[in-house]
Each structure stands twice: as structure tokens, then as C-alpha cells.
Amino acid sequence: MMNNLLHERVCAVVAETLGTAPADISADSSTQSVAAWSSLAHLRLLSSLEQAFGIRFTMAEMTSMTSVPAIERVLEAHGVDV
Amino acid sequence: MSEGAHLDVGLAVHIAQYYLARRRLNEARAALAPFEDAPPQTLAERRALADALASLASAHTLRRDFDLARDVLATARTLAETPAVLCAGAALAAATQQLDVAIAGWRRALSLEPSNDAAWRDLARAFETMGDASAAAAAYLASARHGTSHANMLAIAERVAALAPASPDTRAAERIRIALLGSSTLDHLRAYLEVACRLDGLVPDIYLGPFGQYAQEILNPQSALYAFEPDVVVLAVHGRTLFPELYDAPFDLSVAERKSAAAAAADGVADLLSQLSSHTAALVLLHTFGVPQYSSLSTLDLHDEFGQTAIFQSINHALAERIRRDFPFVRLVDEDRVFGRIGKRHVTDTRMWYLARIGFTEAALEALSEEYLRYIKALKGRTRKCLVLDLDNTLWGGVVAEIGPHGIAVGHEAPGNAFRAFQEAILSLSKRGVILAINSKNNESDAMQVLQEHPDMVVRPHHFASIRINWNDKVTNLRSIAEELNIGLDSLVFVDDNPAECALVRDRLPEVLTVELPPDPALYRSTLLSLTDFETLTLSDEDRQRGQLYAQRRERQAWEASQAHASEGLGDYLSQLDLIVDIAEADEFALPRVAQLLSKTNQFNVTTRRHTEAAVRAFAAAADATVYAARVRDRFGDHGLVGAAILTHAAPGDLVWEIDSLLLSCRIMGRGVETAMLSVLAADAKAAGALRLRGIIIPTAKNAPARTLYSAHGFTHSGEDAEGQVWELDLRATAIQAPPWLTLSVRDAVVARR
Numbered sequence: 059m060m061n062n063l064l065h066e067r068v069c070a071v072v073a074e075t076l077g078t079a080p081a082d083i084s085a086d087s088s089t090q091s092v093a094a095w096s097s098l099a100h101l102r103l104l105s106s107l108e109q110a111f112g113i114r115f116t117m118a119e120m121t122s123m124t125s126v127p128a129i130e131r132v133l134e135a136h137g138v139d140v
Numbered sequence: 141m142s143e144g145a146h147l148d149v150g151l152a153v154h155i156a157q158y159y160l161a162r163r164r165l166n167e168a169r170a171a172l173a174p175f176e177d178a179p180p181q182t183l184a185e186r187r188a189l190a191d192a193l194a195s196l197a198s199a200h201t202l203r204r205d206f207d208l209a210r211d212v213l214a215t216a217r218t219l220a221e222t223p224a225v226l227c228a229g230a231a232l233a234a235a236t237q238q239l240d241v242a243i244a245g246w247r248r249a250l251s252l253e254p255s256n257d258a259a260w261r262d263l264a265r266a267f268e269t270m271g272d273a274s275a276a277a278a279a280y281l282a283s284a285r286h287g288t289s290h291a292n293m294l295a296i297a298e299r300v301a302a303l304a305p306a307s308p309d310t311r312a313a314e315r316i317r318i319a320l321l322g323s324s325t326l327d328h329l330r331a332y333l334e335v336a337c338r339l340d341g342l343v344p345d346i347y348l349g350p351f352g353q354y355a356q357e358i359l360n361p362q363s364a365l366y367a368f369e370p371d372v373v374v375l376a377v378h379g380r381t382l383f384p385e386l387y388d389a390p391f392d393l394s395v396a397e398r399k400s401a402a403a404a405a406a407d408g409v410a411d412l413l414s415q416l417s418s419h420t421a422a423l424v425l426l427h428t429f430g431v432p433q434y435s436s437l438s439t440l441d442l443h444d445e446f447g448q449t450a451i452f453q454s455i456n457h458a459l460a461e462r463i464r465r466d467f468p469f470v471r472l473v474d475e476d477r478v479f480g481r482i483g484k485r486h487v488t489d490t491r492m493w494y495l496a497r498i499g500f501t502e503a504a505l506e507a508l509s510e511e512y513l514r515y516i517k518a519l520k521g522r523t524r525k526c527l528v529l530d531l532d533n534t535l536w537g538g539v540v541a542e543i544g545p546h547g548i549a550v551g552h553e554a555p556g557n558a559f560r561a562f563q564e565a566i567l568s569l570s571k572r573g574v575i576l577a578i579n580s581k582n583n584e585s586d587a588m589q590v591l592q593e594h595p596d597m598v599v600r601p602h603h604f605a606s607i608r609i610n611w612n613d614k615v616t617n618l619r620s621i622a623e624e625l626n627i628g629l630d631s632l633v634f635v636d637d638n639p640a641e642c643a644l645v646r647d648r649l650p651e652v653l654t655v656e657l658p659p660d661p662a663l664y665r666s667t668l669l670s671l672t673d674f675e676t677l678t679l680s681d682e683d684r685q686r687g688q689l690y691a692q693r694r695e696r697q698a699w700e701a702s703q704a705h706a707s708e709g710l711g712d713y714l715s716q717l718d719l720i721v722d723i724a725e726a727d728e729f730a731l732p733r734v735a736q737l738l739s740k741t742n743q744f745n746v747t748t749r750r751h752t753e754a755a756v757r758a759f760a761a762a763a764d765a766t767v768y769a770a771r772v773r774d775r776f777g778d779h780g781l782v783g784a785a786i787l788t789h790a791a792p793g794d795l796v797w798e799i800d801s802l803l804l805s806c807r808i809m810g811r812g813v814e815t816a817m818l819s820v821l822a823a824d825a826k827a828a829g830a831l832r833l834r835g836i837i838i839p840t841a842k843n844a845p846a847r848t849l850y851s852a853h854g855f856t857h858s859g860e861d862a863e864g865q866v867w868e869l870d871l872r873a874t875a876i877q878a879p880p881w882l883t884l885s886v887r888d889a890v891v892a893r894r
Contacts, residue, residue: 063162075291080202098294098327101496106291117491 064138067110068129075099075106088125100124111138149175149185153192160195165203168196169212176215183220190219194228201232223253227262234266242266250282257288261296268303277304277338284335290502297331300338306345316516319347319365319422321354322376324499329376329508336509340517340672351497352381358415370422372516374473375412376508378499379429379455382408386451387432395446402451405429406458413467423469423519423677425512428456430475433484471515471677478511479504514675524653524673525627527569528618530636531580531587531609535563535599537661540586546729551596555661562664563598570603573683574674575625575690577606579617579634584609585773592780595732605690614641615648625690633673714811715881718775721816724887726769726784731756734769734784737803742842744804744814746835746849747864751786751801759786765800766824770817772808782808787821789830796868797825798834802849809845812879818853819876820886826871833871838864 065085072087073080076094089095095103104120107129113136115123123129152171159168172192180186193216200209209232216225230245246263250256260283267276277300284296306315316337320326330346337344347368349357354377357365365373380387383405390398409426416424435441435448442449456472463470479487482503492498500508517523532539536559537549549556550563570576576599580587587609591601601607606624608617614636622629630651636642642656653673657664676683726734735753742748751759759765770783782805789797799821804814825833835850850867851857854874858866869876878884 066163075295077295097496101492101498102291102294106289109289109291115491117494120491120495 064130064133065126068107068126068133071106071110072103072126072129075103083126085126088128090124107133111136113138149180149189153188156192156196160192160199163199165196165199165208168192168199172196179219186219187222190216190222191224193219194222194224197228198231201228201235204235206232206236223249223256223259226252227256227259230259230266231262234262234269239266239270243270254282255286257283257286257292260286261288261292264299268299273303281335281338285339293335293502294328294331297334301334301346304343306343310343313520314341314343315345316342316372316520317345317347317368317370318372318374318512318516319349319368319370320374320376321349321357321365322374322427323352323354323378323381324376324493325351325497326376328498328505329374329500332505332509333512336513337516340513340522342516342520355412358412358419361419366419370420372425372512372519373416373420373422374425374427374512375416376427376473377409379405379452386448389436390448390451391436391444398446398451399454402454403458405455406462409459410462410466413463413470417467417469421469423471423515424467425471425473425515426459426463427473428459428475430479430484473508473511478507482507510670510672514672515677517672518675518677522673523676524633525631526575526577526605526621526625526633527566527674528577528579528621528632528634529566530638530641531578531582531590533637533661534635534657534664535559535566536590536594536597540590541583545586545590545594548590548594550590550594556596558661558664560596560598562661562668565665565668567598567603569668569674570599570687571684572674572679573676573686575605575627575687576603577621577625578604578609579614579621579636580609581611581614582609588773589771589780593729593733595729602691602695603687605687605694607694614645618645618649618652633671635668714879716775717811717881719811719813719882720773720885721783721813721878721882722771722773722885722887723768723783723817723820724771726756726760726767730769730781731760731767733781734767737781737784737805738801741803741805742840743806743844744809744846745840745843746802746846747800747838748840748843749801749838756786759788759800764789768817768820770804770813772811772813779805779808783813783817785817785821787825789825789828795829795831796834797828797830797832799836802835803846812882814849815853815876816878816882816884818849819878819884822869822871822876826875831871833869834858835867835869836861836864837867 069083069087070080073083076083076092076099078092078094082092087095089100104115104123107123108114111133113133115132119132123132152175155171156168159165159171172189175189180189193212197209197212197216200206200212209228213225213229213232216228226245226249230242230249233239233245234242243263243266246259246266249259250263253259260279264276264279264283267273267279280296280299280303284293288296318333318337320330320333326348330348334344334346347365347370349365354375357363383401385393386398386401386405393401413424413426429452431449431452437444437447441447444450460472463472486501487504488499489501492501529535535550537555538547540548550559551557552560566576588601591597591599606621608621610617614634618629618632618634622632628651629649633653633655634642634645635655635657636645637657639656642654645652646654655667655671657667732753735751735756738749738751738756756767760767765786765788768785768787769781770785771781772779772783783803785802786800787797788800802814802817822833833855835855837847837850839847850869853869853876855867855869858868860866
């Protein structure tokens with residue numbers, strides 16, 4: 059249950075920030091698979107996620123968060139409660 | 141759920157939000173259901189319920205359950221048409237391809253809540269889908285204007301640049317070509333500058349040099365930089381890339397080596413500037429080298445003969461000198477000041493620096509683009525010339541017509557000191573060449589009294605080139621100010637605390653920059669100082685004197701007008717003036733001004749005794765003296781406290797009273813005010829039992845106008861004393877009448893009150 063909710067919110071933030079349709083973002087989405095997920099867009103996304111979930115990532119986390127599942131893992135490690 | 145009717149609405153909304161966050165929409169609906177048939181009584185509760193239903197409808201829309209969304213929205217609408225309900229309706233319409241309906245909905249929501257930056261973005265996307273690029277760009281910019289997040293700013297910059305690119309059709313006055321060069325990733329700087337320019341009505345074309353290749357770009361005459369033909373080149377090179385040893389280990393060097401390294405650093409940058417200047421006529425904005433936050437000598441840095449602070453200051457100082465001498469088109473962007481405003485530790489997010497060589501945070505980007513705009517607007521001739529100010533709750537706290545000149549807040553204690561600080565900032569603008577004007581709905585006499593006489597005011601009538609204190613609407617006044625000063629409406633900045641007045645001016649005179657002050661006067665000063673509209677690229681002596689020159693012009697025109705009238709017939713002219721002379725014993729408020737008049741007045745001054753303020757206060761407090769203050773106003777306005785006299789008498793019942801001092805400000809001479817004053821002095825002395833009134837004339841090089849005062853009013857010359865001529869009036873035989881053309885108002889019988 060928890061994971062589904064988190065997944066839904068993460069996908070919404072990713073879609074909104076990258077300017078893509080919500081349907082285009084899924085558990086498979088990553089910097090490799092989504093054209094709009096450029097390196098600059100990635101930085102923008104990190105800023106959006108920090109704001110949306112009220113947390114602050116470490117540099118190591120930032121470099122690891124290159125896909126939707128990776129983002130969810132970091133958020134869960136931060137104890138994000140949806 | 142009949143028990144639901146007893147449920148608290150706030151609790152139900154809270155429960156619904158809990159389920160909404162977990163996407164359990166049916167449970168959310170159930171939590172709100174009890175109130176759908178029995179709507180709450182209060183408007184606030186109905187609005188809260190409507191907002192919760194709007195969130196639910198939006199969740200249904202996202203799941204593409206449009207029928208459910210429609211149903212929930214219909215219920216919400218019967219409760220209250222809140223902005224959230226309107227936005228949810230618009231989102232549903234957009235999702236079902238009814239873009240016209242969606243746009244109308246967001247527009248209505250934004251008319252109720254213009255600060256909703258998310259709704260502006262939704263509206264922009266709808267316009268984009270419809271293919272209306274310019275409306276979309278405008279809506280994106282409105283979102284940025286209302287303070288959107290960092291990520292949104294970056295996205296908005298991208299969208300507006302794509303939707304409304306600079307093109308050959310762009311009007312030259314709006315076009316600006318900016319090249320950004322530096323040693324870090326400047327993409328975000330480009331985004332913020334793009335938006336900042338557009339919010340000021342400029343259409344920028346921004347060139348971003350290849351990462352870190354600023355030197356190659358500058359040195360190669362064939363580079364893309366020069367091909368771009370920039371109007372402005374920003375050179376934001378971090379000193380660490382030029383002289384790293386002065387950051388990391390300056391104290392490995394001897395003092396002499398540090399000095400020569402600092403000189404070499406400045407020379408290296410100057411070499412870049414001379415290359416730049418020989419290949420482009422652009423305005424170059426060169427970042428200074430900010431003093432690092434920590435020195436390796438730590439607290440002892442300034443104790444060192446040539447510590448790191450001194451090193452950086454000497455580099456910047458040497459550069460400034462070179463630029464003044466050799467590079468007329470280069471200006472320095474002072475990093476220590478610009479970043480000091482936001483705090484240096486907020487300039488760089490170190491994670492972003494290590495990850496992506498991004499040197500500037502959101503706060504730094506805002507501060508930098510604001511600073512660049514100061515230069516860019518000056519370069520594009522967008523400098524505004526005149527600052528037009530409201531009075532009540534703007535220059536001072538409170539409404540003078542309600543609480544009186546003594547009740548307003550301006551002074552040395554809170555909150556009056558905030559208004560004083562604001563006035564100091566206004567005056568410093570005036571000294572830099574900004575013309576000042578007043579546009580206030582007020583009783584002119586009240587307001588002018590404060591401006592002229594309130595001891596704690598910083599700005600005075602002579603600082604203002606144009607004054608409109610009346611009951612006209614502010615739009616009419618602004619037009620007439622622009623006309624009087626012979627400048628365009630687009631040269632005016634209008635500052636007011638009243639949102640309704642600001643909205644009216646913004647609507648009717650969009651060319652005027654209207655600045656609505658924040659509710660807290662503590663923020664007035666910084667609001668004014670953050671305006672980027674008064675900059676010039678150079679400052680001449682004439683600029684420094686402009687405020688004064690305009691104010692003098694106003695006074696001269698008034699004087700010439702009065703001379704023209706005088707030649708038509710003095711009596712007629714004076715009686716048409718509607719002069720009112722108000723004479724009273726000088727109170728606390730008046731005494732400093734009386735002392736000032738005694739110290740300054742040369743022409744109409746019978747004795748020219750320069751009593752100090754302390755001496756004047758002693759006269760006022762003494763039982764055997766009275767200090768008089770005369771205020772004058774006429775149909776054109778209030779002249780303020782312009783006359784003063786000191787009457788002495790040994791004891792009540794003393795037979796001869798003496799006029800120690802009597803004077804008039806030169807701007808009120810020739811209107812019979814002196815006769816009115818003498819009439820009051822004589823009447824008071826007589827009422828107290830005196831038999832004679834004595835006056836002394838002490839001739840000076842300048843007081844010829846005052847020397848005939850006593851002879852013209854029935855006094856007889858009784859001799860000379862050590863200082864001058866002695867004149868006396870027999871109070872039993874002669875009464876002095878105030879002139880028929882003025883209205884004399886005497887506050888109490890001044891002496892009799894004692």
C-alpha cells in the first residue's frame with residue numbers, strides 16, 4: 059500500500075517537473091529511458107523532490123537517484139510518510 | 141449516517157484530506173457526505189467543505205473518472221465558488237478537451253486569487269495547447285511574478301524562451317542580447333535572467349558560452365561570442381580559477397609575494413578586459429572577487445600585514461582603478477555587496493557545486509539577476525526619473541487628518557524610526573538625481589504642516605519638485621505631475637501603501653511603475669532600495685543636483701506668479717489670497733522652528749538677536765516673557781510657521797513691555813502679517829495692564845525691510861540706546877488693527893492666559 063502511494067506521488071512529481079504526461083512515467087522510467095530527463099532536468103527534479111517531500115538529499119543520494127525506483131528507495135530511507 | 145450531522149466540519153475535512161493523501165477517494169467522499177445534504181451554516185465552513193470536495197474532484201479527474209469528478213464538483217459549486225472549486229472545474233474541462241471552458245475557469249479563479257502561481261501555469265499550458273503562444277508566455281510570466289519554486293522558474297524560463305523568442309520583429313527598444321561567460325555552469329543564471337528581463341518588458345536573447353571557455357572566447361576574434369554581437373557581456377569568473385593560491389594557501393607566500401600576486405591577478409583580468417573591449421562595444425559586467433568566507437588565518441586575518449581580506453580588496457580596488465581609467469564600457473558587479481544581501485553562505489549549494497559545477501543557489505540567482513537588471517535597464521534607457529510618494533502611512537505612520545500633526549509616527553522610536561529610515565533612503569535617491577513628488581489625498585494644510593514643521597521629518601517641501609495634496613483621484617494627480625515636470629508617465633514610480641489606490645493606478649496608468657508597500661513599515665526601506673529602476677551608468681554633477689533644481693524651479697514659478705499678481709494691484713491681490721494668519725504662544729512643537737527662524741532670518745528681523753534654542757525655551761518657560769509663533773496659509777497652501785516674536789515684561793502689571801524680537805520669513809513678506817502680529821502683541825500687553833509697548837530697531841546690513849516697522853504702525857521714536865533706535869507705542873491712545881485682507885485667528889488671549 060505504502061509503496062503504491064509513494065510511487066504515485068513520485069511519478070506525479072517527475073512528470074510535472076520534466077513536463078511529460080503522467081502516463082509516460084512508470085516504474086521503468088530512468089534518465090536512460092526518458093528523453094526529457096537530461097542532466098539539467100535531473101537537478102531540477104532533485105529540487106522539486108526536496109520541496110515536495112520536505113527533505114534534503116546528500117550528494118551520494120543525488121547521484122544515485124537516476125530512476126523512479128531509485129528515487130523511491132531514497133525517499134523510503136528518509137522515512138517519507140505519504 | 142444521520143449522526144454525521146453532528147460532526148464538526150473541520151474534522152470531516154481533515155479526515156477527507158487524510159484519505160485523499162492515500163488516494164482512498166471513496167472514504168474521502170464518505171467523510172464529507174453528511175454535509176452535502178445539510179450544508180453548514182457559516183460561510184467559512186461552506187468554503188472549507190467546497191475546497192475539500194474540489195481536491196476530491198481533482199483526484200477523480202487525474203484518474204480520468206470524469207463522471208465522478210463532475211458529480212463532486214456540482215456539489216462543491218452549490219456550497220461556494222472558491223478559487224479551488226474554479227480550478228478543479230477548469231482542470232476537469234481541460235482533461236475533457238473543453239479548453240475554452242478551462243481557460244475561463246482559471247481566469248475567474250485568478251481574478252479572485254492572483255497569487256496562485258500553479259493556476260497561472262495551468263492556464264499557460266492550456267494556452268499552449270490551443271496554440272496561443274503569446275498568451276501562454278504571459279501566463280507563465282505571471283506565475284513567475286508570484287514567486288514560484290526554483291524548479292518551476294527553470295521550467296518557465298525554458299517555456300517563455302521557446303514560446304516568444306527574440307526575433308528580428310522584436311522592437312529594438314525591447315531587445316537585449318546578453319552573453320554569459322564564466323567558470324561555472326551558468327544555465328540556471330540564464331534561466332533567471334531570461335525571466336527577470338521579461339518581467340521588466342525586455343525580450344532577451346541570451347548566449348551561453350561553452351563551459352569554462354571564457355578565455356578562449358574572449359581571445360579569439362572569430363569566436364561565437366563576438367559573432368553573437370552582444371549588447372551586454374557578463375563575466376562571472378570565479379577567482380579560484382585565476383589565482384587559486386590566493387584562496388587555498390596565501391600564507392605560503394611572503395607579504396611581498398602576496399602583493400605581487402594580487403597585482404598580477406588584477407593585471408590578468410585587465411588583460412581580458414582589454415581584449416574584450418577591442419572586439420566588442422558591449423557593456424561588460426565584471427564580477428568582483430568576493431572575499432572568501434573563511435581565511436586560513438581565521439580570526440587573525442586582519443591582524444596580518446597583508447591578510448586574505450586585504451589581498452582580495454586590493455585586487456578589486458586595482459581593477460576598479462583600471463576600469464575607471466581605461467575601460468569606459470566596463471562596470472563592476474560587487475559580489476561582496478550583492479551576496480552580502482542574501483548572506484554569503486546562501487550563495488552556493490555545495491552539493492550542486494561538487495556535482496555539477498553550479499555555483500549559485502536560487503537566492504543567489506535572484507540577487508544576481510536583480511543586480512544585472514539595474515545595469516541593463518539603464519543601458520536600455522529605462523531609467524525612471526521621478527519617485528512619487530503618498531503621505532499617510534507611507535512617509536509617516538497614521539492619518540494626519542485623524543490624529544493630527546503631533547500624533548503621526550515619524551521619529552527616533554519604533555515605529556516612527558522605520559518611517560525615518562524610509563525617508564533617509566528617499567533623500568539619498570534624490571541626491572543621486574531622482575526627482576521627488578507627492579501625490580496624497582489629504583487636507584493640504586495638515587500635510588504641509590507636518591512636512592514643514594514636524595521636527596523629525598527628513599524630507600521637507602523643498603525636496604519635492606511637484607506637490608499634489610488634494611482630494612483628486614491619484615490618476616489625475618499623476619498625470620498633472622508628469623505634465624508639470626515635463627516628463628513621460630513612464631518616468632514615474634508611484635509608491636503607496638493602499639492596495640486599492642495601487643490597483644487603480646496600475647489599471648489606468650500601466651506606464652507608471654506602481655509599488656505597493658508591504659503592510660509592515662519595517663520593510664519600506666528595503667522595498668525602495670530593491671527597485672532597479674533608478675540606475676544610471678554614469679553620474680554627473682547635474683544628476684546630483686537635479687532634485688534640488690526641480691524643487692527650486694517650483695518655488696520660482698510660484699514666486700513669479702505672485703509677482704505678476706502683485707503688479708495688477710496689491711490690495712486686490714492680497715484680498716484674493718484668502719490669507720489666514722494664526723498666532724499663538726509657541727508650543728513644544730513650534731519652539732525648534734522659532735529658534736531656527738531666529739538663527740536664519742536676515743531681512744525682516746527687527747533686532748536680529750540670534751537666540752539659541754535653549755534661550756528660546758527659557759523665554760517660553762519664563763513668567764516675564766512670551767514667545768509667539770505665527771502660521772500663515774492662503775488659497776494656494778500652507779506656508780507653515782513663518783513668523784515669530786518674543787515679548788518681555790518685568791512682571792504682570794509692568795507698565796512698559798518690550799518686543800525683544802520680531803521676525804518674518806522672507807517668503808511671507810509684503811502681506812501684512814507683521815501688522816497682524818503687532819496687533820496681537822499690543823492687545824495682549826494692554827489686556828495685561830501695560831501702558832506702553834516698546835520696540836527696538838537694530839540696523840544690520842540686511843534688515844532694511846524691517847526698519848520701518850514701528851514708524852509705520854504709530855510708534856514714536858523715543859531715542860537711541862546702545863544697540864539701536866527705541867520706539868514706543870502709547871497703548872491707551874493707539875490700537876493696531878489687523879489688515880482687512882487677512883483673517884486673524886488668535887489661539888486664546890496669549891498673555892491673559894498666564
